[in-house]
Amino acid sequence: MDQADIPALLSRLASDEDAARKMAVFKLQSSINDPAFADVFISSGGLIILRRLIMSTGGNTLAYSLQSLSRLLEVDMGWDIFEGPTAGDLVERVVELIVTNPLVNILRGAMSILVALVSHSQSETRNGAMRTPGTFGFRALKPAVAVYPQFFDLVIQQLQSADHALCANALMLINALIRDAVSSEATASGTNGTNSNSNGNKSSVSDEWPKFIRRLQDLGLIKAVYNLMQSSALQDLAYPLLEFQSLTKVLLRKWREVRVDLERxxxxxxxxxxxxxxxxxxxxxNGVAKVEENQEPGKKGSRRHNPExxxxxxxxxxxxxxxxxxxxxxxxxxxxxxxxxxxxxxxxxxxxxxxxxxxxxxxxxxxxxxxxxxxxxxxxxxxxxxxxxxxxxxxxxxxxxxxxxxxxxxxxxxxxxxxxxxxxxxxxxxxxxxxxxxxxxxxxxxxxxxxxxxxxxxxxxxxxxxxxxxDCSRLRELQMELLDLSFDDNWGHHLNQVRDDLRKESLSFVKEQRIRCLLQGAWFSKPTPSKESRNESYQNRRAAQGTVWRYAKLSHNRRWLHFSDFALRTGHDPGLEVLDEKVDLSRISSVVSNVSTTNDDARSESNKSTLRTPMMNGAGSGPSKSTTKITIFSFSNPEDASKPGGDGKEHPVLTLYPLNHSVASEWLDGLLMLLDQAPITAETQKLISLVGDYGLKIRLLNVRMEAAYSGPPPGAGVVPSREGLDAEYYYQV
Structure with a gap:
């Protein structure tokens, strides 16, 4: 609406015809939030007419009038309407509408006006002039609330309204009242220059806000807001709900700051x-103590408090x-x-x-x-x-x-x-x-x-x-997890370097252990081939004798892997001189196995039970059937494989069938580590971690409290004097 139309608008607003006033105030509510329009409207005496409409009309005309005043206050203009001798009547009229009027559109506008009225107390001056005390804030509502004591109860009831806008306005009004009550107490305390626990008038000021908060809580405020927070109406109520949550923290903080004083x-x-x-x-x-054992007979007990x-x-x-x-x-x-x-x-x-x-x-x-x-x-x-x-x-x-x-x-x-x-x-x-x-x-x-x-x-x-x-045990587990996280946060960067060093040491230790298993030698099963797979090139002598055992052992110089097949498992392990076949480790190209690389304890236990290591067997007996095997490959012609364009074809030179999962892990990782490759089985990885963890614990046990805080020993770091020394002396750091 153009500013030139304001005189005609004011004329229609002052009309005696309800239809004309209703149409005029309907147009006013959509234009008054323009500061330029609002300034001309106020200077033309529009506030007086708007106040008259709020005081005397009803229905949609009243709803549009309340909405117009609310939007005018949103642009921080029109505050003069609450000043002067008639301001109290206007506030009482708005409070009366909230208490007595059931229409949602009127309640929304009335509460919005009160939110602005109470919140405006934060600013102390207007246009450089001091404001009259009690014009704004919660104090401006007290006379009207005294006339309508059910006001707070009805406002809290609106928190259960199905209209989300009305519900939000009601919660914003409560937030504004709580904020003003708390800030007024802080301002009064700061003005008096004393703390909130002083006696006299200052104490009564500090006691006012807790009484007001308890009054709201007794009316069911907490339960109503709690239900709103758990409802599905968060999108429309997000800001007032979060503000109420923040004010709750403010109240808890203020209650904690109040010192317990027995003089209160x-x-x-x-x-x-x-x-x-x-x-x-x-x-x-009753203040009468019992007669103690060491008290003289016939003497009455003295009046005193219970010592505990x-x-x-x-x-x-x-x-x-x-x-x-x-x-x-x-x-x-x-x-x-x-x-x-x-x-x-x-x-x-x-x-x-x-x-x-x-x-x-x-x-x-x-x-x-x-x-x-x-x-x-x-x-x-x-x-x-x-x-x-x-x-x-x-x-x-x-x-x-x-x-x-x-x-x-x-x-x-x-x-x-x-x-x-x-x-x-x-x-x-x-x-x-x-x-x-x-x-x-x-x-x-x-x-x-x-x-x-x-x-x-x-x-x-x-x-x-x-x-x-x-569960207490689960709580203990959570505590240990938190302690581990806290320990890692404080010491993790120091321990990571120690763990890296210890892992290298444990890897070297386990490598030596695995190679020693190869040096000690082990028995392996050797399944007899089927008739279809036999041919003239196969050694019929061994098949006829039923050679179902194979023994393998690493040479002392760690360059050859000796092995041989046997029909019976002897009571003592064969020596290297008995093993008539061998594999040159320098010619090995790869080691392949179907040994599980995952930590499967159940399978490991199963292998230990079914693939038991037999003692001395008879001629017709043999080891339990094993499905785990280790195959060692070698290049057909290592010189050609190393040349550019060489064929690099591999062929198996030795196959071992370990008796259980532990032997399979020892020999597979032992061969890999002997070839400077990383171990792959879970059992070896677990052993490496176990050795590293024990090493870390041993190092931590060596750290003593006095070593951490007592400083270096006497004389440490002192460079000796050169007095009295010949030219050949030198000091190496």
Missing amino acids: PEHRRALKGLHLASAPNRDYM KWRRLGFETEGPAGEFEAAGFLGMMDLTDYVRKNEDGFQKLLLEQSTKPLRERCPIARSSLAVTLILYDHFDCDKTGIEDLRGYQLSDGKQQDKLYHPLLLQWSRLHTAGLQSFFRLWKATGADQSDFDKVAELVRILVDQAVGTAGRSKDVLEVEDELLEF
Whole structure:
């Protein structure tokens, strides 16, 4: 719409005819977000007419009017409408519409206006002039909310609306109210120049925001937002949900920063409630001590406190306020909440612990504070909310789901489940007081596993069950895996070089071991060929005698592989002089085998059982049938194979049938390593790794603490003086 048409538009907006006003305000809502148009509209007195429409009309005319004001505020203009003596009536009118009007289009516009009104409190000046106190922010709503006390309840009810835009506006309004309440407290504290724990008016200011937050929580805010986070409406509610999640972290951080001070009535009541819920001894509860054994007869007992009044609850000292320093008031809230909801279990646990020696008792209070800090660190409560919103803008659809942490809103239930898991692990591990940090570390790993891996839609009940029933042995495995990862992060670059050196040494060691197996010699089976495969060139003498054994042995100079066939396996191994055939290792071209190169322990055990090494057999007996074989090839003419254009044809010169998998691994890898080739069987690789691991452990055992921190021995690195030395002396570094 052209700016020249503004006078005619204003005339129609001020008309007594509802149809004319409705059409005019309908056009206004589509043009007023243009700053140039809005400036002329305001200077022409348009705000007065727009205010009159909001105060007196209804139906679509009212909806369009609210939408027009909302869009005007979005361009940071029109704030004058909330200043002056009539501003309170306008705010009360908007609040009234939220409470009494059921139309969705009116509710959306009204909540959008209140979001802008509350959020505008962040800026302290307008056009260089100071603003009237109470004009914007939550303080601007207080008079209207006093008239309509059901306002907050109805706003939270809109979080269950099927209209996603209305739901988003309601959540943005709640976010704005929480943000303003927290920031107002911080501003008041900074202005007064004192901390939030001071007495007097400053204390009442710091107590205002927790009361407001508790009021919203009592109305079902947490449950409503938790359901939204697990719903399928994330696309329309992404920004307000992530903002609420960030504000939740801000609130947790602020509660932790509040120091527990026994001069504050609320803190005194919380500690007194803990003491009374523990069902203390009546004599001590009344302040009358029992008569001690060393007390003189006839002397009345003096009035004093139980000497273990707080230590029996799991505190380290009798001054519990100082032990909340790390967790702050957040730790006290979690502990009192657990005791209030599980009072019977709390008393039974105290009674059970009282029967144990002091060293073996699980400190309940310390455990609760430890779980609070574990959850605080797990959810990165010190992380700013801007990072979550920036992560949402930069991530794609698959990664955005990981930005939501609905379990953060179930803080109290997670704390209770985590604390009960602490008690379970304490009992299962047989821990004592000196093991407290170790159990806490196990709980930290448990929380990371159960809570950290839970998807957005996973119900909190399932997470609670996992925390309470997680297998202790599996938890121990996870801890060892994390320790390995941590060790590799810190020492991996140092150990990798050591491992490389040790692998070379272990490879050389295993090579020598495998070659020694060849030098020792071994028996192999030799299957008798079938009648069809026999011909005149075959040695009929051996076939007739049933030569089913073959013995092979490496010569001492490691240049020849001697072998011979036998009909019977002799009780002693034959010597080299008996073996009448041999293979020149320098003429070997390749070694081929069907030996498995994978780590198949089952097959290995099967081979060991079926391919047993027989002792001395009779003439008609032979070895078990073996399907594993090693074939040694050689070039027909090595000189031709080495020349360019040579045929390089290979032919088998020796075939060995090992009796079991171990012999096959020894001889196959031994022959390969003898030819300066790498071993290939899993058994040899396992042996190399085993030798390397033992070498690493031995080296680590030689590293002593004093060697790492005591420095070099005296005199190390000192260059001797040349005084009194002749010219022939030299010093080699």
